[in-house]
Amino acid sequence: MYKILVCDDERDIVNALKIYLTGEGYDVLEAYNGCEALDILNRCNGVNSDGTEAIHLVLMDIMMPQMDGIEAMVELRKSYNIPVILLTAKSEDMDKVLGLNVGADDYITKPFNPVELIARVKSQLRRYMMLGGAQMQVVPEEEARQKLIIGGIELDDRSKEVTLDGENVNLTPREYDILKLLMKHPGKVYSPQEIYQEVWQDPAYGTENTVAVHVRHLREKLEYDPANPRYLIAVWGHGYKMCDN
Amino acid sequence: MFEKLKGKPSAKILFFVLSVLSITFSIVEFGNILLKSMLLEYGSGDLYRELQVDYIEDYVHGIENMSDISIYLGLVVGIICSIFFFIGYMTISGYYVVDKELQVQRRGLSKIPLDLNFVIFMVLEGLAMSLLAELSYVLEMGSNMAGIIVLMICLIAVAMVVVALLYVMTLSVNFKLPQWWRHTICYKIIDFILGIVRNVSDNIRCNMARIKLQRRIWMIVGAVSFAEFILLLACLDTDAYGFLILLWFFEKIILIVFVYRLINQYAQIKDATQRISEGDLEAEVDTTKMFIDLKEEGEYLKSIKNGLDVAIEQRMKSERFQTELITNVSHDIKTPLTSIINYVDLLGKEKLENAKAKEYLEVLARQSQRLKKLLQDLLDASKASTGNVELHMEQVNAGVLLNQTVGEFQEKLMESGVELNIKVPNEEVRIYADSRYLWRVFDNLMNNICKYSQSGTRAYINLEKTDDRTIITFLNISREPLNISGEELMQRFVRGDSSRNTEGSGLGLSIAQSLTKLMGGEMQLSVEGDLFKVQLLF
Numbered sequence: 001m002y003k004i005l006v007c008d009d010e011r012d013i014v015n016a017l018k019i020y021l022t023g024e025g026y027d028v029l030e031a032y033n034g035c036e037a038l039d040i041l042n043r044c045n046g047v048n049s050d051g052t053e054a055i056h057l058v059l060m061d062i063m064m065p066q067m068d069g070i071e072a073m074v075e076l077r078k079s080y081n082i083p084v085i086l087l088t089a090k091s092e093d094m095d096k097v098l099g100l101n102v103g104a105d106d107y108i109t110k111p112f113n114p115v116e117l118i119a120r121v122k123s124q125l126r127r128y129m130m131l132g133g134a135q136m137q138v139v140p141e142e143e144a145r146q147k148l149i150i151g152g153i154e155l156d157d158r159s160k161e162v163t164l165d166g167e168n169v170n171l172t173p174r175e176y177d178i179l180k181l182l183m184k185h186p187g188k189v190y191s192p193q194e195i196y197q198e199v200w201q202d203p204a205y206g207t208e209n210t211v212a213v214h215v216r217h218l219r220e221k222l223e224y225d226p227a228n229p230r231y232l233i234a235v236w237g238h239g240y241k242m243c244d245n
Numbered sequence: 246m247f248e249k250l251k252g253k254p255s256a257k258i259l260f261f262v263l264s265v266l267s268i269t270f271s272i273v274e275f276g277n278i279l280l281k282s283m284l285l286e287y288g289s290g291d292l293y294r295e296l297q298v299d300y301i302e303d304y305v306h307g308i309e310n311m312s313d314i315s316i317y318l319g320l321v322v323g324i325i326c327s328i329f330f331f332i333g334y335m336t337i338s339g340y341y342v343v344d345k346e347l348q349v350q351r352r353g354l355s356k357i358p359l360d361l362n363f364v365i366f367m368v369l370e371g372l373a374m375s376l377l378a379e380l381s382y383v384l385e386m387g388s389n390m391a392g393i394i395v396l397m398i399c400l401i402a403v404a405m406v407v408v409a410l411l412y413v414m415t416l417s418v419n420f421k422l423p424q425w426w427r428h429t430i431c432y433k434i435i436d437f438i439l440g441i442v443r444n445v446s447d448n449i450r451c452n453m454a455r456i457k458l459q460r461r462i463w464m465i466v467g468a469v470s471f472a473e474f475i476l477l478l479a480c481l482d483t484d485a486y487g488f489l490i491l492l493w494f495f496e497k498i499i500l501i502v503f504v505y506r507l508i509n510q511y512a513q514i515k516d517a518t519q520r521i522s523e524g525d526l527e528a529e530v531d532t533t534k535m536f537i538d539l540k541e542e543g544e545y546l547k548s549i550k551n552g553l554d555v556a557i558e559q560r561m562k563s564e565r566f567q568t569e570l571i572t573n574v575s576h577d578i579k580t581p582l583t584s585i586i587n588y589v590d591l592l593g594k595e596k597l598e599n600a601k602a603k604e605y606l607e608v609l610a611r612q613s614q615r616l617k618k619l620l621q622d623l624l625d626a627s628k629a630s631t632g633n634v635e636l637h638m639e640q641v642n643a644g645v646l647l648n649q650t651v652g653e654f655q656e657k658l659m660e661s662g663v664e665l666n667i668k669v670p671n672e673e674v675r676i677y678a679d680s681r682y683l684w685r686v687f688d689n690l691m692n693n694i695c696k697y698s699q700s701g702t703r704a705y706i707n708l709e710k711t712d713d714r715t716i717i718t719f720l721n722i723s724r725e726p727l728n729i730s731g732e733e734l735m736q737r738f739v740r741g742d743s744s745r746n747t748e749g750s751g752l753g754l755s756i757a758q759s760l761t762k763l764m765g766g767e768m769q770l771s772v773e774g775d776l777f778k779v780q781l782l783f
Contacts, residue, residue, distance in 0.1 A: 010580055010583075010584070012588075013580070013583055013584055013587070016584065017587075019591060020587075063576065089575075089576045089580055089583070090572075090576060091621075091624075092572075110579050110580065110582075110583040111579060111582050111583040111585075111586045111587075111613075111617050112583065112586075114587060114590050191642075191645060192645060192648060192649065209651055209652050209655075211648075211652065212648055212651065212652015212653060213652040213655045214652075216652055216653050216655070216656075234649060234653075234684075235680065236646050236649060236680040236681060236683065236684035237641030237645055237646040237649075237683065237684075238641075238642060239645065
């Protein structure tokens with residue numbers, strides 16, 4: 001099964017994580033600081049290893065002695081592209097941005113909801129197995145043009161299907177249209193009026209509420225933490241945009 | 246050329262002596278030439294009769310017999326030697342070896358001040374000359390001490406050469422030293438007088454500084470006017486119009502210069518003060534050349550500026566300390582809290598037969614979640630109230646934001662049984678704020694509405710724009726009776742629900758108010774019966 005490396009200087013937290021993860025059927029390896037984590041990684045995933053012991057995901061705390069999470073992250077990214085989820089009590093925006101910038105795939109703050117944590121782990125693993133690392137899926141060009149892919153969200157315009165990390169997501173037609181519009185131009189901010197006009201094909205008269213409601217639903221279906229969305233971002237006072245990862 | 250001889254006293258004496266000798270010799274040879282031409286004209290007989298001195302007879306004979314060439318040669322040699330020794334003496338004079346170093350020093354005769362020196366020299370030579378004149382007159386008159394007189398004349402002549410040489414030497418020594426003009430009596434007298442004047446004026450200035458500014462100015466004006474008056478009176482009888490006009494002119498020039506300087510300095514101080522008041526604490530004023538009072542003002546300004554610098558530095562330090570404290574503490578609290586939440590959750594997954602244990606576990610779960618929310622709110626509240634947030638201010642479309650907010654809360658509103666009415670004007674209403682934090686404020690207020698409204702009632706949100714401000718009003722009916730004022734409610738940890746049963750932390754309104762204030766707006770709360778009204782004014 002999949003192997004996960006858990007790294008935190010708090011033994012209790014490492015223990016709790018181990019219990020959760022083994023409960024989901026994963027193998028767990030432990031480390032208590034950045035140096036240990038790198039050692040284990042080199043042993044299991046390094047050039048001299050035979051691949052049988054390879055680690056598939058790393059859960060790493062930031063505030064650790066000897067070598068902190070960010071440093072270890074940078075080192076790690078020099079040789080491996082396995083998914084890394086940063087786990088930390090530092091919840092400022094700056095810290096999140098820094099973490100993601102140095103190469104982390106996700107960021108979850110303590111105290112965390114265990115259910116959310118497991119969901120994120122699963123999502124990262126699925127994506128890793130499907131898209132990167134383990135196997136490369138060759139997507140025929142024609143097919144690629146019909147598909148809109150942003151992060152873990154895949155929208156297939158031929159089959160009108162939307163998947164999140166490989167798992168199907170049920171969207172209403174309006175929700176689908178809104179998602180497609182936003183995914184076609186990632187990073188562009190659409191005002192509620194513009195979205196309404198495009199999707200309902202009607203001029204918007206005081207019905208901007210509707211758009212907000214639909215976006216809210218979309219977010220709840222697509223995001224692990226709707227309050228802190230990774231993909232569907234609300235630009236308050238202006239509109240909405242799809243984050244361009 | 247004479248470098249090696251400088252500083253050697255023996256060399257000085259030698260050169261002195263040799264200079265005297267060669268100069269004397271040159272003069273003598275010159276005299277011989279004159280004598281010879283006289284002898285040719287008048288014949289020697291006359292001279293003998295005049296002087297009747299033996300040795301002189303012999304001497305004149307000797308000259309008569311000497312060839313012209315030898316005399317001229319002697320003269321030339323004498324002149325060359327004189328020049329050589331004179332220059333040499335002048336060059337090496339004044340040098341002494343002090344602590345193994347060659348220095349020029351004034352010693353002995355050179356110490357006499359130059360003007361005095363000059364006077365003494367003139368007097369001596371004058372005396373010598375008059376003496377010589379007397380003596381030669383005596384000689385002409387005829388005397389039996391002719392021999393001695395002639396000798397005396399020779400001696401006096403030599404003495405004159407010596408004195409002249411010494412005088413020139415002192416001159417050369419003095420000129421070798423820097424600022425030789427200071428070594429005169431005149432200079433010393435002038436310097437002395439100036440010193441006294443300076444002292445007096447410093448004294449006056451000191452004393453003036455002690456007298457109050459206004460009294461001082463009136464004193465000066467009074468004194469000047471009085472002096473003018475006296476002068477005018479004095480000039481009344483005379484026709485000294487020209488003098489009066491000149492005086493008037495003179496006074497005006499002084500006045501103008503004074504006023505100009507005064508205005509300049511004042512302008513400098515004013516400018517520096519303005520810059521400091523605008524926040525530029527680097528403004529400096531050069532107080533060195535100012536009048537007393539303005540100088541003092543400049544100094545005060547400097548100390549104000551320093552005080553400000555210190556105060557600001559301290560404030561920044563304390564703020565930094567505060568934020569560090571809060572981030573560190575909150576981080577340290579979150580770590581054990583994480584474990585608590587995790588293990589409570591894990592416990593929940595274990596099979597617990599004991600019903601009471603399950604109940605207690607639920608309490609633990611609930612409270613630990615509440616603690617988590619409280620911690621986050623505390624962090625936000627402290628950041629917002631110390632202004633430690635980075636604001637990205639922009640023109641936010643209030644109408645769009647409101648509609649987005651309503652969209653987000655639609656479900657929660659439905660669950661709470663609250664019907665929301667919003668009123669937004671047709672034209673675009675823009676607020677200058679940070680969109681994320683404005684959303685936070687709306688978020689807090691909407692959460693309050695959802696949590697505390699009476700089910701089945703309506704809530705209202707109003708957006709209106711008057712000439713100078715934008716007002717957003719949130720109105721709802723409270724489920725529980727509100728027995729406290731709006732002000733109290735906004736205090737931290739105060740909640741309308743006095744039983745403290747619900748999940749709120751009591752910080753929502755406080756955070757909203759801090760954020761609103763940070764963005765330049767104002768939040769007003771009023772409670773009337775069960776009607777709860779929040780107004781945001783921008």
